[in-house]
Amino acid sequence: MGTSALRSLHGRLSHSNLIAWIIIVALAVLVTSIPAGAIENEDCLDCHGAETPVIDADLFRETIHGENDLACVDCHSDFNEDEHPGQVMGKVHCGDCHDGKQEEYDQGVHGLALAAGLEDVPMCQDCHGWHNIFPPEDPRSQIYPLNVVETCGKCHSDQLLAKKHAIEVEDPYQKYVTSSHGRGLIKSGLLVSAVCNDCHGAHRILPHENEESSINYRNIPETCGVCHAGVLTDFKTSIHGQVFAEGSEEGPICTTCHQSHTVTRITDEEWKLHIIEDCGHCHEELMETYRETYHGQVTALGYSKPARCSDCHGSHKILSPDDPESTLSPANRVATCRKCHENANEKFTKFLAHGDHNDRANYPILFYTYWGMVGLLVQTFAFFGIHTLLWLIRTLRRGYRAPPLKITKEKMYWRFDLYDRA
Numbered sequence: 358m359g360t361s362a363l364r365s366l367h368g369r370l371s372h373s374n375l376i377a378w379i380i381i382v383a384l385a386v387l388v389t390s391i392p393a394g395a396i397e398n399e400d401c402l403d404c405h406g407a408e409t410p411v412i413d414a415d416l417f418r419e420t421i422h423g424e425n426d427l428a429c430v431d432c433h434s435d436f437n438e439d440e441h442p443g444q445v446m447g448k449v450h451c452g453d454c455h456d457g458k459q460e461e462y463d464q465g466v467h468g469l470a471l472a473a474g475l476e477d478v479p480m481c482q483d484c485h486g487w488h489n490i491f492p493p494e495d496p497r498s499q500i501y502p503l504n505v506v507e508t509c510g511k512c513h514s515d516q517l518l519a520k521k522h523a524i525e526v527e528d529p530y531q532k533y534v535t536s537s538h539g540r541g542l543i544k545s546g547l548l549v550s551a552v553c554n555d556c557h558g559a560h561r562i563l564p565h566e567n568e569e570s571s572i573n574y575r576n577i578p579e580t581c582g583v584c585h586a587g588v589l590t591d592f593k594t595s596i597h598g599q600v601f602a603e604g605s606e607e608g609p610i611c612t613t614c615h616q617s618h619t620v621t622r623i624t625d626e627e628w629k630l631h632i633i634e635d636c637g638h639c640h641e642e643l644m645e646t647y648r649e650t651y652h653g654q655v656t657a658l659g660y661s662k663p664a665r666c667s668d669c670h671g672s673h674k675i676l677s678p679d680d681p682e683s684t685l686s687p688a689n690r691v692a693t694c695r696k697c698h699e700n701a702n703e704k705f706t707k708f709l710a711h712g713d714h715n716d717r718a719n720y721p722i723l724f725y726t727y728w729g730m731v732g733l734l735v736q737t738f739a740f741f742g743i744h745t746l747l748w749l750i751r752t753l754r755r756g757y758r759a760p761p762l763k764i765t766k767e768k769m770y771w772r773f774d775l776y777d778r779a
Contacts, residue, residue: 396438401429404442412488420490451481461560470522477518484508500559502548506533509553532618540622549584556580556617572617574606581611591674609639629661636666646711664697669710 406414417423422432430436435447452459462468462481471478484500491498499508510530512518519527526532533539533553541550556572563570571580578601582589592598592611600608614635615621621628633656637644647653652663669685676683684693694701712720714727 396428396430396436398429417488420488421492422490449482455481458560465558465560465562466564467562475522477512477521479512483511500554502550502552503542503546505552505554506530506539506542526618529618536618536620537622538620551584555583574610577610577612585611588673595671595673595675596677597675607639609635626661629665630656630659632667633665642713643711646713650710652710668696669693 402412402414405411432449432451433446434450434453437444452462463472467479471480486499489497489499491501493500495501496503498504513524514528514530516528518524534543538551541547542552558571563573565572565574567573568575570576578589578592578598593602597608597610601610614632621631623629633644633647637647647666648657652665655663656665671684674682676686678685680686681688683689690706691701691703694706698705709720709723712723714720714723717724
C-alpha cells in the first residue's frame with residue numbers, strides 16, 4: 358500500500374473516531390440530564406389515586422393532558438422528592454406552556470384584578486378544571502357550551518361577591534338563564550345559542566369602557582352580528598345604523614332595544630309592550646302623539662295586538678319615508694296598513710299617526726278642529742252646568758215651601774199598581 362493510500366485511510370479513521378466521540382459525549386450529557394429515579398405519574402397515583410382519590414386516574418388519561426402524556430411533574434415543576442409528602446406545593450403556572458393565553462388573561466379584567474392583589478379572582482383551573490381538563494368541544498369540559506354558563510355562574514351568581522368587587526351588573530347569571538339565549542341553550546339544548554364567552558370573550562375579557570372590548574358600544578353590533586348576520590346587514594342600512602356609522606353614540610344599537618343579559622323573545626307579550634317605551638326614550642314627541650291615537654291608548658291599557666312602532670316603521674331596517682324601500686313610502690304604505698286592516702286603501706293611509714293638534718303650522722286642520730271641539734265642549738258643559746245649578750236652587754227653594762206629603766193606603770196601592778202596570 359502506498360504512502361498516499363495510508364494517509365487517506367488514516368484520515369477516514371480519524372474522522373470516524375471524531376463522529377463516534379461526539380455521539381458518545383451527547384449520549385452522556387443526555388443520560389446525566391435525566392434525574393435518577395425520575396417520578397412517573399403512576400408513582401403519584403399510588404397516593405393521590407388511592408381509595409379516596411384526589412385524582413381519577415382513568416379520567417385523567419382521557420383528558421387533553423393525559424392524551425398528550427403530560428407528566429404530573431410537568432405542571433407541578435417544584436416537586437421535590439426529598440421534601441415530599443410534607444412539601445407545600447406552589448401554584449401551577451399554566452402560562453409556561455400556554456404563554457399566548459396567559460398574555461391574554463393578564464390583559465383582561467380577571468388578570469388585572471389578580472395582579473392588583475384582589476381575592477376570589479378566577480384563574481385557569483377555575484374555568485378549565487384541574488385534572489379534568491377537556492377540549493371545549495367535549496361535553497365533559499367545563500367550557501363546553503352547555504356547561505360554560507354554569508362555570509361563569511359560580512362567581513357571577515354570588516351577590517355577596519358582586520358587591521365585594523363592585524360588579525355593576527346585578528346577577529347576570531339569573532338574567533341570562535331566563536333570557537331568550539338562556540332558554541334556547543338550557544331548555545332546548547341549542548349549542549348555537551350565545552353563551553358568556555361569545556359576547557365577552559374567553560381570556561381577554563375587557564370592561565365595556567375599553568374601546569377594544571367586544572361589548573364596547575362601538576363593537577356591540579359586530580359582536581351580535583357574528584350570529585345575527587342578516588340583522589346586522591339590515592341595521593347598517595337603516596337610519597339607526599347610519600347614525601351609528603357617523604360615530605355618534607346617541608343612536609340605538611342591539612342592546613338598546615334587546616337589552617344585554619335579559620334578551621327576551623319578541624313574541625312575549627311583555628316585550629311587545631315594553632319596546633314601545635324603548636322607542637319613546639329617544640322619540641319622546643312621537644311617543645306623545647302615538648299615545649293619543651287609538652293604537653297608543655289601547656296598548657297603554659296592556660293590549661299588544663294594536664299596531665306598535667315596529668309594525669309601521671319596521672324593526673331593524675328602519676328607513677326614512679322618503680326612501681323607496683321604506684315601509685312608509687307612498688308605494689308601500691297601503692301594504693303596511695293591510696297587515697292589520699285588510700280593506701285599507703289609499704285614503705285610509707291619510708290617517709295622521711303622529712298628528713300634533715298643537716302644531717298649527719304643520720297640521721292646521723287638526724289644530725282648528727281640535728280647539729274648535731274643545732271650545733264647543735267647554736261652552737256646552739258650562740251652559741248646562743249653570744242651567745243644572747240654577748234648577749237645583751229653584752227646586753230646593755220650592756221644596757222648603759211645600760207642605761208635608763201625606764201618603765194614604767189608597768195612594769200607596771195606586772202607586773204599586775202603577776209600578777206593576779209599568
